[in-house]
Amino acid sequence: MSQYMSKTNKLQEFLQLLFGHPMGFFGVIIITIFLVMAIFAPFLGTVDPAASGDVDNLLMPPSSQFWFGTDDLARDIWSQTIYGSRISLTIGFVAALITVFSGTFIGLVAGYYGKFLDEVLMRIVDFFMMLPELPLMIVLAAVLGPSMWNIILVVSLVSWPTTARVVRSQVLSLKERPFVESSRCIGASSFQLMFAEILPNVVPLMFAQAVLMITEAIYAEAVLSFLGLGDPTSISWGMMLHSVFESGVISESYWWVIPPIVSIVTLIVSFSLLGTAVSDVLEPGYKEKKGY
Amino acid sequence: MGLKRFFLRKVVAAALTIAVIVCANFFIFRMAPGDPVRMMFRDPRVSEDSLELMKQKFGLDKPLSGQFVAYVKNLAQGDLGISFSQQKPVLEVLAERIPNTLLLVVTALIIAIVLGVILGALAGWLSGTKLDTFILTASVAMYSIPTFALGIILLLVFAYLIPIFPLGGISTPASGFEGFALIRDVGWHMFLPAFSIVIWYIGEYVILTRSSMIEVMGQEYITTAQAKGLRKHNILKNHALRNAMLPVITITGVNLAFATAGVIEAETVFAWPGVGRLAYDAVSQRDYPLLQGVFMLFAFAIVLANLAIDLIYGYIDPRIKVGG
Amino acid sequence: MALIDVENLKLYFMTRRGPAKAVDNIGFAIDKKKTLGLIGESGCGKTTTAMSLMKFIKPPGEIVGGSIRFMGKDIVPMTDEQIRQLRGKEISIVRQEAQNALNPVLTIGKQITEMIHEHESVTRETALARAKKQLNLVGISDQRINSYPHEFSGGMKQRAMAAIATACSPKFLILDEPTTGLDVVVQRQILVMLRNLKEELSLTAVFISHDLSVVAETCDRVAVMYAGKIMEESDTVSLYQNPLHPYSKALIGAYPSLKGARKQLKSIPGAPPSLIDPPPGCRFAPRCEWAQSICDEEPAINVIDGRRVACHFVKA
Numbered sequence: 001m002s003q004y005m006s007k008t009n010k011l012q013e014f015l016q017l018l019f020g021h022p023m024g025f026f027g028v029i030i031i032t033i034f035l036v037m038a039i040f041a042p043f044l045g046t047v048d049p050a051a052s053g054d055v056d057n058l059l060m061p062p063s064s065q066f067w068f069g070t071d072d073l074a075r076d077i078w079s080q081t082i083y084g085s086r087i088s089l090t091i092g093f094v095a096a097l098i099t100v101f102s103g104t105f106i107g108l109v110a111g112y113y114g115k116f117l118d119e120v121l122m123r124i125v126d127f128f129m130m131l132p133e134l135p136l137m138i139v140l141a142a143v144l145g146p147s148m149w150n151i152i153l154v155v156s157l158v159s160w161p162t163t164a165r166v167v168r169s170q171v172l173s174l175k176e177r178p179f180v181e182s183s184r185c186i187g188a189s190s191f192q193l194m195f196a197e198i199l200p201n202v203v204p205l206m207f208a209q210a211v212l213m214i215t216e217a218i219y220a221e222a223v224l225s226f227l228g229l230g231d232p233t234s235i236s237w238g239m240m241l242h243s244v245f246e247s248g249v250i251s252e253s254y255w256w257v258i259p260p261i262v263s264i265v266t267l268i269v270s271f272s273l274l275g276t277a278v279s280d281v282l283e284p285g286y287k288e289k290k291g292y
Numbered sequence: 293m294g295l296k297r298f299f300l301r302k303v304v305a306a307a308l309t310i311a312v313i314v315c316a317n318f319f320i321f322r323m324a325p326g327d328p329v330r331m332m333f334r335d336p337r338v339s340e341d342s343l344e345l346m347k348q349k350f351g352l353d354k355p356l357s358g359q360f361v362a363y364v365k366n367l368a369q370g371d372l373g374i375s376f377s378q379q380k381p382v383l384e385v386l387a388e389r390i391p392n393t394l395l396l397v398v399t400a401l402i403i404a405i406v407l408g409v410i411l412g413a414l415a416g417w418l419s420g421t422k423l424d425t426f427i428l429t430a431s432v433a434m435y436s437i438p439t440f441a442l443g444i445i446l447l448l449v450f451a452y453l454i455p456i457f458p459l460g461g462i463s464t465p466a467s468g469f470e471g472f473a474l475i476r477d478v479g480w481h482m483f484l485p486a487f488s489i490v491i492w493y494i495g496e497y498v499i500l501t502r503s504s505m506i507e508v509m510g511q512e513y514i515t516t517a518q519a520k521g522l523r524k525h526n527i528l529k530n531h532a533l534r535n536a537m538l539p540v541i542t543i544t545g546v547n548l549a550f551a552t553a554g555v556i557e558a559e560t561v562f563a564w565p566g567v568g569r570l571a572y573d574a575v576s577q578r579d580y581p582l583l584q585g586v587f588m589l590f591a592f593a594i595v596l597a598n599l600a601i602d603l604i605y606g607y608i609d610p611r612i613k614v615g616g
Numbered sequence: 617m618a619l620i621d622v623e624n625l626k627l628y629f630m631t632r633r634g635p636a637k638a639v640d641n642i643g644f645a646i647d648k649k650k651t652l653g654l655i656g657e658s659g660c661g662k663t664t665t666a667m668s669l670m671k672f673i674k675p676p677g678e679i680v681g682g683s684i685r686f687m688g689k690d691i692v693p694m695t696d697e698q699i700r701q702l703r704g705k706e707i708s709i710v711r712q713e714a715q716n717a718l719n720p721v722l723t724i725g726k727q728i729t730e731m732i733h734e735h736e737s738v739t740r741e742t743a744l745a746r747a748k749k750q751l752n753l754v755g756i757s758d759q760r761i762n763s764y765p766h767e768f769s770g771g772m773k774q775r776a777m778a779a780i781a782t783a784c785s786p787k788f789l790i791l792d793e794p795t796t797g798l799d800v801v802v803q804r805q806i807l808v809m810l811r812n813l814k815e816e817l818s819l820t821a822v823f824i825s826h827d828l829s830v831v832a833e834t835c836d837r838v839a840v841m842y843a844g845k846i847m848e849e850s851d852t853v854s855l856y857q858n859p860l861h862p863y864s865k866a867l868i869g870a871y872p873s874l875k876g877a878r879k880q881l882k883s884i885p886g887a888p889p890s891l892i893d894p895p896p897g898c899r900f901a902p903r904c905e906w907a908q909s910i911c912d913e914e915p916a917i918n919v920i921d922g923r924r925v926a927c928h929f930v931k932a
Binding site: 512515531610611 | 670672700701702703705709711715716717718720721722730731734735764766777780781
């Protein structure tokens, strides 16, 4: 029956199932809150998060003027928290986009053409997967220099193999399916087969991978910033933690530590819950299991 | 395929990977903007003598290919350069710290794997029940919290707010503890960092074991076992678990790469003097030889650990041992 | 007394859209040392019935009525522990060749001996000796006692399954499509092996299949199932030579004969009915050539010469 549903109906159905999933529900709600935070940042009672203020206002606990208090350079922590969502979400989405597209492309090509090309690409993938992620990211970030784009680059570089491998698996099984055979029989070109027939069936997987990659990217940015490899010109939550740690006043400035930590943990856990929900919903037979 | 050929293939693959890591390492550090090696010459901390030594050793007056040869030669002899910030050979610095990291990691991993597998098998066996849902949700949460974030939270709550645990380090400085007292002291210091690592790992293993268990339970041979009238715990142990563990063992190898992240983060937050903390120190000190050494150490360790696990697996899975 | 006596058995699958009446009020009896064949189209309920003889009921299936007596005792109200003790020891099953029906990490020997140890207290040596004997019984060399399943071919795996299933000399054997999916040569070997086993161990059996020729060779009596009900039950020879129920006629008529003149293949038009909302009365009526308005009423079971037929138009 569902094959006759239009594309928008399928999307609607998918979103419905996702929202009905307990993890999906919470994930979507919380992520939406952060998205709102990021988009409407300037209107949420914020000032320039990087603007250092009066010497008198160093390390102040929360007050009516500074809702979350100030840091050791008298910068407003509330603003840093709100604007930090922009950095995390941007890096998350952009890195995920790059990773998923490059990984899918490679997985598609490797799975479809097989043989030598597949061997070579998969050897590269295997190699990358064997490398320890964080040490590699640290090394690359240290060597390339701290900037937002470098972080995005580093994260994408380290994550694309997972997507490539996963997509390739699916392509391999899809390749043998009758609908591909029949298209080939009526003379479809390789290009058409790959992109018009196989790719649409890979899209759900791409989506699941995308959510996974966003989670990874946000986490990677947070860790790298915490370790001191973040972009010093943009104050992300990880950078805030780095500053607190470096300044040594961690015990006396709970107001500085709590917002970034809570934000990081909440955002990452939400994406993780969403990711689990997405992979559950995309599992064949989920609809039936839930009794639809 | 036979065991011998399987082993051989795995060993060769590992050797190749190590070779590629060595090459990659060399090139990564050369491609930095402001070639870090050249930057050494401008670094005021490096003494004239060290400079001369390094120039000779690394063949810095020779072309790139010559430098590469020198690099490999040095590596083969265990010479990883000299750490700027510590004024000692990198190898020596690493050697000092490795035991501390091993202590932390091995303890954490053993606890996490045992608990994770037990809980995961339980959740899988009882799939669909409330207990299963609870365990699964808790595991997803545990697995998603970044280790360093958890570490900081634990530090704030249990070291500052309620001072049960120390603020960091491996032992109380200048305490002169010996023997059992020392062990207790180290254990007390190790609790929070180990806990941070364990939480992530348990989450991962529960999810893994659970899904492996669920897949196994859907297999025909479980129905066969039930048709034989075997007791439940027999089916669980000999039929379900034995098969469910196989993919878990395989994934353990892959997971070790993630363990390095946990180690680096936990050691940094709790100032545990291990190799992970060295990564943080090297970065903040811009000590490139040290960073390079740390990276190679981690990469090699993962490759070797994976090899060991592959070999163990080949021995356990009869389909490989006896070869179909 | 019959070894197996099923009366008014009702097994429904509780779905969200209502109960699917997979097995709806059937009954049959199997005497000692006899084999009953259970034939019918896919989905007619034969496998469900067979599995229920060992109380292997997958949720959302439930037995909502009737009784299944094994040696006089009704197994329907039995607890899990009670039925567990019966399985393997008194009632055993050999199922369709499945790639994964055998545990890949245990040797064949271990898979046989563990069953023996579960139900009987014997020494390790005794169990091992018996395991070897079992292998010989099914035509596998006892040298293979320490082999793993992946080292066996499809036919050998099936024989190994039979060796395991009969290790404790059960009284009743359920054979659920044991030869389906095997090539004809292997099929023959399996059938010969099964015949040996039945003789050696004095087995009573039920043989489920959709392959009429295999059933003809191995069974004493045959029951024809359709849409959860038994249409006809009779001795094999009579059924094949002179089927009484319209459905049996169509089924046997659809089978091409190797001998005789070549004729056009006959099939039965239409499709089996929904089990959630079956037609009232005789379930075959919608597809039956001779259907009339009386077929909207449930047909009584008429007994003719020891044969039972559920059709309004077949009377003594």
